[in-house]
Structure formats: structure tokens, C-alpha cells
Amino acid sequence: MSRADLIQPSATMKISERAKQLRKEGKSVIDMGLGEPDFTTPRHIIESACHALKDGKTFYAPAQGIPELREAIADKARTENNIPADPDNVIVTSGAKYAIYEAMQALIENGDEVILLEPAWVSYEAAVLLAGGKPVFVKHSPDFRDAEIEDFITERTKMIVVNSPNNPIGVVYTKEFMKKVCDLAKDNNLYVMSDEVYEKIIFDGKHYSIASFDGMFERTITVNAFSKTYAMTGWRLGYAIAEKEIIAKMRKIQSHSISSPTTFVQYAGISALRGDQSSVDEMVNEFRRRRDILAKGLRELGFEFAPPDGAFYIFMNTGIDSDEFSRRFLEEHYVAVTPGSGFGVSYNSWVRLSYATSTENILEMLSRLEEFLRVLK
Ligand SMILES: Cc1ncc(COP(=O)(O)O)c(C=O)c1O
Incomplete structure (x- = not known):
């Protein structure tokens, strides 16, 4: 067996490829799977x-x-x-x-x-x-x-x-x-x-x-x-x-x-x-604003999540299998999130949401999540 056979392709990539495909088909996809700031380089x-x-x-x-x-x-x-x-x-x-x-x-x-x-x-x-x-x-x-x-x-x-x-x-x-x-x-x-x-x-x-x-x-x-x-x-x-x-x-x-x-x-x-570091402060302030909106929305919907102290992710418990949650949220509501199964075996009902996306998208995602929850219950 070669060393390459020991590893799997990145879990985050699979979701983002499917999200891109759906977007190409004209669906209004919200990508909460991204691991990169949505700002341009200063x-x-x-x-x-x-x-x-x-x-x-x-x-x-x-x-x-x-x-x-x-x-x-x-x-x-x-x-x-x-x-x-x-x-x-x-x-x-x-x-x-x-x-x-x-x-x-x-x-x-x-x-x-x-x-x-x-x-x-x-x-x-x-x-x-x-x-x-x-x-x-x-x-x-x-x-x-x-x-x-x-x-x-x-x-x-x-x-x-x-x-x-x-x-x-x-x-x-x-x-x-x-x-x-x-x-x-x-x-x-x-x-x-x-x-x-x-x-x-x-x-x-x-x-x-x-x-x-x-x-x-x-x-x-x-x-x-x-x-x-x-x-x-x-x-x-x-x-x-x-x-x-x-x-x-x-x-x-x-x-x-x-x-x-x-x-x-x-x-x-x-x-x-x-050089000038003001762009860093601006980016962090914007991330903080989005984090507050997302955390409040998720709390109101009754989700449990890890303390979102930093970076630009919220790791939350969906209560169901995370692969199924991610697949259905994307296929039925056009929202991409990263399943916890990509980060190890113990968090199979958890998903990662990245808030490296606009406030508008975060609010729209919360309303689609509310709809999705109605179907799940
Ligand atoms: C925890 C962590 N370490 C390292 C990296 C890789 O960073 P770079 O893009 O500089 O290779 C990432 C990127 O997602 C990350 O989240």
C-alpha cells in the first residue's frame, strides 16, 4: 500500500464541489463551508x-x-x-x-x-x-x-x-x-x-x-x-x-x-x-458582528454549540447524523456546511458553519435552517 492510500481527499472539498455544481445549475447556494476570509488582500x-x-x-x-x-x-x-x-x-x-x-x-x-x-x-x-x-x-x-x-x-x-x-x-x-x-x-x-x-x-x-x-x-x-x-x-x-x-x-x-x-x-x-495593520482590526470587527448574529440565531433555534471565541467557525450539534444533515441541507435548502465526520469519529452529529460570508447570507441561512428544522421534526 502506498502512503497516499492511507489518506482520504479533504472532506471540506467534496461539499464545496457539490455546492459549486448546484450554483452552476442556477440554485441560490449559501456556502457556509468555506475556510477562508471573504475579504480581499489589503x-x-x-x-x-x-x-x-x-x-x-x-x-x-x-x-x-x-x-x-x-x-x-x-x-x-x-x-x-x-x-x-x-x-x-x-x-x-x-x-x-x-x-x-x-x-x-x-x-x-x-x-x-x-x-x-x-x-x-x-x-x-x-x-x-x-x-x-x-x-x-x-x-x-x-x-x-x-x-x-x-x-x-x-x-x-x-x-x-x-x-x-x-x-x-x-x-x-x-x-x-x-x-x-x-x-x-x-x-x-x-x-x-x-x-x-x-x-x-x-x-x-x-x-x-x-x-x-x-x-x-x-x-x-x-x-x-x-x-x-x-x-x-x-x-x-x-x-x-x-x-x-x-x-x-x-x-x-x-x-x-x-x-x-x-x-x-x-x-x-x-x-x-x-505595514499598516488596520485591515486586520476591520476584518476582526466584522467577523465579531457576524459571529454575534449567527450565535444569537442558532441559540434561538435551540442549537448547542462550542464557545465561538475566535477564528470564524461555529461548531454545532444537529442532533442527527452530520453527513445526512449536510447532504439534505445542501440538496433541499441549498446551504453548504461541513459535516463533523470530516474532523474525526466522535462528533458525528455535529457540523461546522463558517461565517466567512455576508450578514445577508447568514440571515438567509438561519431562515432556511428554520424551514429545514420543521421538516426534520
Ligand atoms: C487550523 C488551520 N491550520 C492551517 C491551515 C492552512 O493554512 P494555509 O492556507 O496557510 O496553508 C488552515 C486552513 O484552513 C487551518 O484552518
């Missing part, structure tokens, strides 16, 4: 990419990323995240997804166990399997604030993956929970992969970078990206911060796979980090 970032192109930044870049961007990332990590990073601790990657893939390839050996908190974002499991590792799913507590990770650590455990704010549940983990993860990692000599791609999109709670906790820098791979914060999903620009030895391994893999992320895109990344 103007100054686009201009900086155009300028870089005109300025001849069209050649291969160093495998680890251009030094100016690595420096901007290290500065950001030190000042905003309290992570003691130098540019040598940074590798620029093609999106956070490739940083995750590369880190797994670099650190996971055949049979190593990697703890994933369930429900888990779809690509962690695939990245672990492609590296020859074994994903170990640990369910969240009923309030989604905790998980009994300690009960699942074995001699083969190598890494814990933490994602805060979380996709798909929207939770921002507390300092106490993050500290618990750090203590478990230190006591059991484990790595932590801290996926912080939604760090700026927080409405309730506070962001804590795992690598800023005492004694954690050495054992943490911090993953981040420009995709969500700066509405740059299609640019494919992300990064990892870790110990130099880990970065060196990832650099080797990168040099033999993609060579480096696109050169002129990296220059745009410098403008994103060093």
Missing part, C-alpha cells in the same frame, strides 16, 4: 507584490526564505508572541499547511504517536499518516475547554498538536490549558506543534503562544501564516519557528520539494508584517 500588500515583480524578484529564493522576511517574522514573534526567535529559527513555507507537512516529515518516525485533539482540522491526520506516524485522537471535554491528554500518552508519543483559536470548534484555549499541555510535553519529553494561524481572530479570551512558556521554545514548532490574518489564502505564504536543528531538517525537505515559496510573494509578506 491594497498595500498587493502593491508590494507588483513592485517586487517589476523590480525583478523573479528568481529562485533561498530555500529557508528571504532573509528580510525571516527577520520580519522573528521581530513579530519576539514582540507580539514573546517567542525568543532569531531569523535562523524561521523557515518560510508555502502556507501553514506545508509547514505542518514538513515538520511532520522532519520529526515523526515510523510508528510515532501524535496526539490530535478531536475534532481536529482535517489535514493534521493526513500529515501524520504521510510521515508514517500514528494519529491518536483525544476528545475534548463536553465544554470544549479541556481534553484528557494525559490518559493517552504512551512510550511512543512524540508530539501534541494544539490549534488555538481552533478550527473547527472556534475555541480559544485558556492559559491553564496551554500550561497543562506544556507541562505534559516537558514531563514526557514531547514536541508540541502549535498552529497559530487564527491568532488575530479572537473575540473572547487571549492568545498564548506555546513557545513563550518557560522551557518550551526548544520543543515547540510554531506554525503561522499570512492566509487568514491578511486574507492571503491564495498567495500560499506561511512559516514555522523552531530550534535551528529542526529548521535545518525542514529546510532540507523544502530544498528538495518546492525549493522555496514564490519569491515575489515573500516580499509582499514583509509589507504585510511591517
Whole structure:
């Protein structure tokens, strides 16, 4: 069996393809399945990419990323995240997804166990399997604030993956929970992969970078990206911060796979980090407004959902099989949502709603949901 046979196509893609097909047939489809901001990349970032192109930044870049961007990332990590990073601790990657893939390839050996908190974002499991590792799913507590990770650590455990704010549940983990993860990692000599791609999109709670906790820098791979914060999903620009030895391994893999992320895109990344940040505040305020409308509407319809502290998702319990719910909501009411079955086996009646869509669409979705509920009852 080849490694590719171990993994499934992304669950989110299947729904979105069917939604596109229905839209082509003229149906008024509302897509609540999307995992990307519905904003355009800020103007100054686009201009900086155009300028870089005109300025001849069209050649291969160093495998680890251009030094100016690595420096901007290290500065950001030190000042905003309290992570003691130098540019040598940074590798620029093609999106956070490739940083995750590369880190797994670099650190996971055949049979190593990697703890994933369930429900888990779809690509962690695939990245672990492609590296020859074994994903170990640990369910969240009923309030989604905790998980009994300690009960699942074995001699083969190598890494814990933490994602805060979380996709798909929207939770921002507390300092106490993050500290618990750090203590478990230190006591059991484990790595932590801290996926912080939604760090700026927080409405309730506070962001804590795992690598800023005492004694954690050495054992943490911090993953981040420009995709969500700066509405740059299609640019494919992300990064990892870790110990130099880990970065060196990832650099080797990168040099033999993609060579480096696109050169002129990296220059745009410098403008994103060093330039005006007001677009981020505007986007977050808009997401907060939509979150409030959606959460109120769902509450009024009687749904139970995880605390929507951040990111742009609400994870809710439909009370029926999530594949059936998603299929019928799309086929009968033209609303696309992501079934919980895509995020692990334990949340089969839950679905993820993305509010990276207009208020108008959210209100229309709520009224279609009310109609759908009448049929379901
Ligand atoms: C939790 C999480 N990590 C990583 C990614 C991948 O980000 P990128 O588009 O930068 O590869 C996503 C994108 O959906 C995500 O939700």
C-alpha cells in the first residue's frame, strides 16, 4: 500500500464541489463551508507584490526564505508572541499547511504517536499518516475547554498538536490549558506543534503562544501564516519557528520539494508584517458582528454549540447524523456546511458553519435552517 492510500481527499472539498455544481445549475447556494476570509488582500500588500515583480524578484529564493522576511517574522514573534526567535529559527513555507507537512516529515518516525485533539482540522491526520506516524485522537471535554491528554500518552508519543483559536470548534484555549499541555510535553519529553494561524481572530479570551512558556521554545514548532490574518489564502505564504536543528531538517525537505515559496510573494509578506495593520482590526470587527448574529440565531433555534471565541467557525450539534444533515441541507435548502465526520469519529452529529460570508447570507441561512428544522421534526 502506498502512503497516499492511507489518506482520504479533504472532506471540506467534496461539499464545496457539490455546492459549486448546484450554483452552476442556477440554485441560490449559501456556502457556509468555506475556510477562508471573504475579504480581499489589503491594497498595500498587493502593491508590494507588483513592485517586487517589476523590480525583478523573479528568481529562485533561498530555500529557508528571504532573509528580510525571516527577520520580519522573528521581530513579530519576539514582540507580539514573546517567542525568543532569531531569523535562523524561521523557515518560510508555502502556507501553514506545508509547514505542518514538513515538520511532520522532519520529526515523526515510523510508528510515532501524535496526539490530535478531536475534532481536529482535517489535514493534521493526513500529515501524520504521510510521515508514517500514528494519529491518536483525544476528545475534548463536553465544554470544549479541556481534553484528557494525559490518559493517552504512551512510550511512543512524540508530539501534541494544539490549534488555538481552533478550527473547527472556534475555541480559544485558556492559559491553564496551554500550561497543562506544556507541562505534559516537558514531563514526557514531547514536541508540541502549535498552529497559530487564527491568532488575530479572537473575540473572547487571549492568545498564548506555546513557545513563550518557560522551557518550551526548544520543543515547540510554531506554525503561522499570512492566509487568514491578511486574507492571503491564495498567495500560499506561511512559516514555522523552531530550534535551528529542526529548521535545518525542514529546510532540507523544502530544498528538495518546492525549493522555496514564490519569491515575489515573500516580499509582499514583509509589507504585510511591517505595514499598516488596520485591515486586520476591520476584518476582526466584522467577523465579531457576524459571529454575534449567527450565535444569537442558532441559540434561538435551540442549537448547542462550542464557545465561538475566535477564528470564524461555529461548531454545532444537529442532533442527527452530520453527513445526512449536510447532504439534505445542501440538496433541499441549498446551504453548504461541513459535516463533523470530516474532523474525526466522535462528533458525528455535529457540523461546522463558517461565517466567512455576508450578514445577508447568514440571515438567509438561519431562515432556511428554520424551514429545514420543521421538516426534520
Ligand atoms: C487550523 C488551520 N491550520 C492551517 C491551515 C492552512 O493554512 P494555509 O492556507 O496557510 O496553508 C488552515 C486552513 O484552513 C487551518 O484552518
